[in-house]
Amino acid sequence: MNGLKGWFAVLAGLALISCAKGPSEGGASDPATDAAANRWIYSQMIRQYLYNDYTKTITPDYNQSCENFFTGLLSSRPTDNDGKHTGTDNYFYSSMERSGTSKTAVSGKVATYGIEYKCYYTDYSRTYVAARVQFVVKGSPADRAGIRRGDWICLVDGKPIGSNNTSVLRRGGAVTLWVERMEKTMQGGFEIYQTVYEKSVSMDAAETLDVSPVLTDTLIVRGSRRIGYLVYNEFLSEPAGASDGRYDEQLKAVFTDFKRQHINELVLDLRYNGGGYVNTCRLLCSMIAPQSALGQVFCIERFNDDLHALYGETVLRFLPEGEVGGCNLNLARLYVLTGPWTASSSELVINNLRPYMPVKVVGTTTEGKNVGSSEIRSNVYGIVLRPITGRAFNRDYESDYADGFDPDYPADDDDNQDQMLELGDPDEFVLQYALADIAGSPVAATSKADDLLRGPYTPAGEPQPEGRIRGMIFTAPGGTDGPFD
Template structure:
């Protein structure tokens, strides 16, 4: 169902319940918008700024908070951020820390479909020791088939130098992002300390399409048949493809889970910053207990102008997104679901947690999630005259019990932090999975171990950056709609 909204010379199409993007990619709130530039802006910039303002006044969730007389002499990027609700006020958890803009709409759309120039590493950054200015990079996971994978890098590796330079708090952001070819100098944990080695892995970044379905397994322990899924972004299919091959892979996995009698589920979303709502609906519909296409997964609330237009056209029913009736649903065999989470778990991942809660116990293990209960859409100029693309927040989401109280994140049921020395994903001794299995089968078979190994000060991660983390160096992280 589509709703046309006319404002002056702009005709807006809001697609209700379809194509919505819920992700944590965003402009980094640590980056202050540029200062106003005196004088008259270039004609092209003025045209872009007019386009930005007109669209934002129409669909932006906080359109009533847009300044009455915004400074149109700013560059388009600075102008966009000057419109955002309480953007620089970190004391306000309800502010807009998620909307962002890019100079290329094509690049924006590609990144939302998991295609970007990358080495294939997702990493976390630490100070080498408390009070130190030296930085260590820990590899969280490597995209299969990526340049880093082909170079032999793996989860748990440590990087202490890039292109021969030691990483420090003053250079790690540029060294980790600016070059195209990276010579990674590796380190290791030895007797509880980080020790440099002579090993160097050289990797050249390339445009790469990630497959978000990283790993699935079934563990049989006594009467327990435990399904485990590592899912790292809600993407239906590859960029530019009309075939939802990644959604189809999820369906195949749950068909196998059902055929093999899985009666416990561990959903690993610790590195998932969000993605397309369409994929989250499919996933939730294969998990939730006692649902079909008559049950509410979530509902949306838009700004007052859009809501009034929907009401006038008798389209308010389109604000509710329902579960799908899925033959692959295993909810009948589940009494609960375990979800592994971190600060990089955001947006569509949090929508899954919130949407499942009315239908079954959701036991979360790990760290507090990012806290994104709002969603965005991609806006580009269909005429092609304006090349910019923007991803403004346009709605807030609520579950079937009208709950949307996670703007500061979901606090885990069981608090856990990853050790510095990581085990492979899917290994039953891996910290998070071990904690879930301990809950499932009892301490006689598995245990919840204390956090082991050195605990160094963390200063951010690429996952948090993709989720819009405010402590990261990148000036733009992908959110979701």
């Protein structure tokens, strides 16, 4: 098989598998039932939606599908931040789903092959032709099959991935993958990527795995600097349906080990973390922050004007020393690795620690999601709403990052695909920039083939597979633990 050799030099960019685009028409729809459900949806939205001043201007037409009705209540005004609405991006953060159609989480107990990936297309095909592996879950079918970070998956059971078939990389039966690996070479004075490995790989059927948000952690030593490195992929305290806080305990165990190893620097890799629960984010930040920050203001949540008049704003504080189990590292600064999937609670780490310590961003610009949602469920209608209900501020009432956080040290491994080493390898392309700054030795200039890359591109009408942005999940006004009632 000639593989990617013929087309790779005209690679036209990656389609970011990032934001859910809001409701789809995938659920069952009954006109009479939907009309009654729409009345319930409207009552919840005008009360709880952050931008309910817009919703109140809508004359509701209850005689349509719940999906279309819900979408019609959402604001895409430039002054609001329910999703991104530009010439290239058009999606909402607010979402709804019918019972039985929920998204699969990145972490937790999920049926999965254990692959996280990005999809690519060629400028002449305008359809996905390959997926590049971002990481592989240990012990998963993909791990056992020998798939590794940086691999290109070109065919699944002999068929191309296509525009609407990317889910075949997440779960299903036993499959055969065509896998290739690349390296950069010079031809005719131009840099191109060439195939150096190509193989047909058999992979077992997807398995239900308990996938921890703690993907990997390690210690890296640079002179007197003892650097902890942690890849953390979702702010989730436990799998759905559990109540044991096992993922929080795993996170605490990592920091206990970091403290035992006397780390004095931390690189937190949030490139694949699309958000999650604010309380889990508070736990993580309480173990990172200077000890003097414990018990101080961590996050201020503000809701719409109506709810603000009733409840005021919700103030969350860093946990006290006793509640973080002695795991606080009392760090002087933090390095955060970012990418286009870095969003919501991941951005909260950057924004809400900055009043207390320098936070240096390494990678690419983040999503820019300074708002969060609450879950509103109707068992009567079999509908779950997750509208944007609040905006997050730090101690100094700063929340001006709707366009994302730009990196202090730009580093994009999409421009340097031959250097996509395993996460935690000190020579991994993005990590090396953080390590170099810590050690006071700049990274040598790296040649890149950015003229070969364009994008992003998402085929018209395609839902973003599985919605990488998990959202910032707030507690209800007044500080209760459940969703708004």
